[in-house]
Amino acid sequence: xxxxxxxxxxxxxxxxxTIFGYPGGQALPIFDELxxxxxxxxxxxxxxxxxxxxxxxYSRSTGKTGVCLATSGPGATNLVTxxxxxxxxxxxxxxxxxxxxxxxxxxxxxxxxxxxxxxxxIVKHNYLVKDVKDLAQIIKNAFYIAxxxxxxxxxxxxPKDVMLAEADYVxxxxxxxxxxxxxxxxxxxxxxxxxxxxEKAERPILYVGGGVMLANACDEMVKxxxxxNVPVTTTLMAIGAIPSAHVLNVxxxxxxxxxxxxxxxxxxxxxxxxxxxFDDRVTGKVADFxxxxxxxxxxxxxxxxxxxxxxxxxxxxDSKSALRDLLSAVKKLEHKEWLLQVExxxxxxxxxxxxxxxxxxxxxxxxxxxxxxxxxxxITTEVGQHQMWAAQFLSFTKPRTFLTSGxxxxxxxxxxAAIGAQVANPGKLVIDIxxxxxxxxxxxxxxxxxxxxxxxxxxxxxxxxxxMVRQWQELFFGGRYSSSDIESSVDFVKLAEAYGAKxxxxxxxxxxxxxxxxxxAHKGPVLMDFRISREExxxxxxxxxxGLGNMITEGLA
Amino acid sequence: xxxxxxxxxxxxNQPGVLARISGLxxxxxxxxxxxxxxxxxDVTTSRMTIVANGDDLVLEQILKQLNKLxxxxxxxxxxxxxxxxxxxxxxxxxxxxxAHKSDIMTTVGIFRARILDVTSxxxxxxxxxxxxxxxxxxxxxxxxxxxxxxxxxxxxxxRTKIQK
Numbered sequence: 075x076x077x078x079x080x081x082x083x084x085x086x087x088x089x090x091x092t093i094f095g096y097p098g099g100q101a102l103p104i105f106d107e108l109x110x111x112x113x114x115x116x117x118x119x120x121x122x123x124x125x126x127x128x129x130x131x132y133s134r135s136t137g138k139t140g141v142c143l144a145t146s147g148p149g150a151t152n153l154v155t156x157x158x159x160x161x162x163x164x165x166x167x168x169x170x171x172x173x174x175x176x177x178x179x180x181x182x183x184x185x186x187x188x189x190x191x192x193x194x195x196i197v198k199h200n201y202l203v204k205d206v207k208d209l210a211q212i213i214k215n216a217f218y219i220a221x222x223x224x225x226x227x228x229x230x231x232x233p234k235d236v237m238l239a240e241a242d243y244v245x246x247x248x249x250x251x252x253x254x255x256x257x258x259x260x261x262x263x264x265x266x267x268x269x270x271x272x273e274k275a276e277r278p279i280l281y282v283g284g285g286v287m288l289a290n291a292c293d294e295m296v297k298x299x300x301x302x303n304v305p306v307t308t309t310l311m312a313i314g315a316i317p318s319a320h321v322l323n324v325x326x327x328x329x330x331x332x333x334x335x336x337x338x339x340x341x342x343x344x345x346x347x348x349x350x351x352f353d354d355r356v357t358g359k360v361a362d363f364x365x366x367x368x369x370x371x372x373x374x375x376x377x378x379x380x381x382x383x384x385x386x387x388x389x390x391x392d393s394k395s396a397l398r399d400l401l402s403a404v405k406k407l408e409h410k411e412w413l414l415q416v417e418x419x420x421x422x423x424x425x426x427x428x429x430x431x432x433x434x435x436x437x438x439x440x441x442x443x444x445x446x447x448x449x450x451x452x453i454t455t456e457v458g459q460h461q462m463w464a465a466q467f468l469s470f471t472k473p474r475t476f477l478t479s480g481x482x483x484x485x486x487x488x489x490x491a492a493i494g495a496q497v498a499n500p501g502k503l504v505i506d507i508x509x510x511x512x513x514x515x516x517x518x519x520x521x522x523x524x525x526x527x528x529x530x531x532x533x534x535x536x537x538x539x540x541x542m543v544r545q546w547q548e549l550f551f552g553g554r555y556s557s558s559d560i561e562s563s564v565d566f567v568k569l570a571e572a573y574g575a576k577x578x579x580x581x582x583x584x585x586x587x588x589x590x591x592x593x594x595a596h597k598g599p600v601l602m603d604f605r606i607s608r609e610e611x612x613x614x615x616x617x618x619x620x621g622l623g624n625m626i627t628e629g630l631a
Numbered sequence: 632x633x634x635x636x637x638x639x640x641x642x643x644n645q646p647g648v649l650a651r652i653s654g655l656x657x658x659x660x661x662x663x664x665x666x667x668x669x670x671x672x673d674v675t676t677s678r679m680t681i682v683a684n685g686d687d688l689v690l691e692q693i694l695k696q697l698n699k700l701x702x703x704x705x706x707x708x709x710x711x712x713x714x715x716x717x718x719x720x721x722x723x724x725x726x727x728x729x730a731h732k733s734d735i736m737t738t739v740g741i742f743r744a745r746i747l748d749v750t751s752x753x754x755x756x757x758x759x760x761x762x763x764x765x766x767x768x769x770x771x772x773x774x775x776x777x778x779x780x781x782x783x784x785x786x787x788x789x790r791t792k793i794q795k
Binding site for chain 1: 692
């Protein structure tokens with residue numbers, strides 16, 4: 075069987091039915107094979123970065139491994155930002171890249187780039203296939219690596235001659251990876267110790283990260299929280315792990331988290347961290363972080379434990395199995411006083427904004443979206459102010475419905491990710507919350523959305539600024555708006571129409587609801603251009619390098 | 632407090648593995664003192680001996696991050712076990728005055744080093760042993776003048792426990 079055929083047969087064995095890709099010279103044998111392949115649908119994007127983010131959105135919304143495909147050289151390097159995005163957020167992905175024939179590798183051949191070299195620090199693993207006989211086994215290994223342990227992207231570089239070479243095809247039953255054995259079960263003694271620590275604690279808090287989402291362990295987490303009656307704070311990556319309205323949910327913590335989540339962390343005497351990694355956006359100044367708390371850290375990746383914060387009890391395990399074990403090991407507990415205190419903070423320091431009748435406030439748009447969208451609506455975001463407002467003011471009820479680039483903070487992620495999520499969830503409403511800066515980074519994917527009639531809705535919160543940059547310049551750089559003013563850069567309605575999509579301009583508050591209803595009812599992709607108040611800031615905020623308890627809320631007092 | 636750790640790493644004998652290891656150290660800002668690599672008794676594996684510096688937190692991260700690499704089969708923290716370390720250096724020592732010859736040769740004898748080559752103005756000397764011993768020998772040779780030097784970096788092996 076030909077290499078390209080072996081590739082597709084192997085992908086099908088791994089359950090792949092969707093690929094986001096873009097062809098080119100060295101990838102031609104693969105695309106030629108795909109031409110006749112009925113069981114795999116290829117979505118042709120307009121830029122390879124879009125393919126990587128679409129595969130990512132496809133994965134985040136389903137848990138399946140996303141697959142993207144590009145040609146060698148520039149096609150492959152265009153995937154890099156998308157691969158790095160997936161790596162930072164531990165998203166299972168397999169990136170396939172064409173490569174020049176093996177005889178030319180190292181010759182600086184046309185459209186040659188050393189992809190295993192370039193991507194080495196941003197993949198979980200990568201392969202250059204030099205012999206067609208190794209191909210099936212490598213694909214088996216790649217999918218196993220991508221979607222087990224701490225998930226992540228795996229790149230497979232496929233030289234053209236290998237794709238054209240012939241070999242016998244037998245798909246291996248198992249991966250052959252003697253150096254890779256992810257530990258999924260928690261040590262029994264550690265679980266017992268954890269249960270003891272939990273039972274002794276007076277002010278425990280569950281600090282939940284994206285690992286809980288990735289392990290599909292949200293049910294177990296909520297059950298544990300309810301059994302031991304502790305507040306739950308989620309990172310950006312874990313929004314949706316517990317319903318926004320749940321009485322124990324104190325929302326997101328960290329730089330733009332809720333005051334009450336940050337206060338609860340700072341005052342707690344036990345932090346139960348699950349699938350979270352104590353990112354600097356979460357901890358603030360490490361020396362001042364949760365001074366009274368012992369820390370139990372559950373994570374499947376041993377390197378995540380003790381990397382930033384000294385941990386009192388490490389538990390290396392898949393969060394689903396660890397939470398299940400912990401749930402049966404702990405007694406039912408009440409923390410009346412503690413929960414009362416948290417409730418008081420909630421009342422005293424709610425998330426708020428000053429609404430206006432003269433201009434549209436971004437928070438108002440988001441609240442309207444939450445009111446009008448269905449429960450299973452999938453939200454993606456770009457990166458910036460709108461992303462933080464979305465995290466603060468949208469409400470969620472289900473896991474895997476908030477897709478955002480947390481670790482890398484990739485502008486241009488949200489729109490192609492929404493396309494990927496919509497492809498994976500054809501019946502659901504998928505909305506990309508965007509800024510007028512971010513949306514222009516992958517705007518070309520409107521062509522993809524229109525071509526395949528992928529009916530994603532894009533809500534641009536347009537303030538004519540690179541808003542988060544402007545906010546930092548206002549607060550920390552004396553108001554010198556260096557290269558952050560992008561006002562009137564584009565007519566988004568005309569742009570949408572140029573691509574064959576629907577565009578709506580919303581300049582008045584009273585038109586917000588109508589526009590959303592129109593957009594949600596429309597069968598195709600829609601770009602909504604909400605002209606919002608220009609210099610609205612994201613509050614509260616822990617300035618970079620300050621302690622988590624030192625939040626500022628200028629202008630909201 | 633900065634400590635020194637000798638780490639033995641068994642890896643898949645495949646192209647790119649060295650780059651994965653060295654990239655890990657450079658990318659994460661870990662300090663590497665030496666790295667020696669070669670084949671083992673099993674042709675499908677190579678063994679790297681890495682000497683690294685850092686505080687406890689950093690050294691723990693180094694061990695964990697090495698373990699996390701897919702191509703790494705086994706990581707052994709030699710510092711935790713009874714082991715033998717050997718470093719090898721080739722040194723060209725200048726003979727500025729023929730009268731110095733016997734002094735150099737005496738030192739070579741004391742250190743159980745070997746003279747591999749000699750010309751009218753240079754000894755080529757091989758010295759092996761622990762890093763400290765090789766360092767000490769180099770210090771003594773400096774007074775004569777070192778023209779060129781190369782070191783392998785430390786390699787290490789655990790001692791086999793004696794069965795009783």
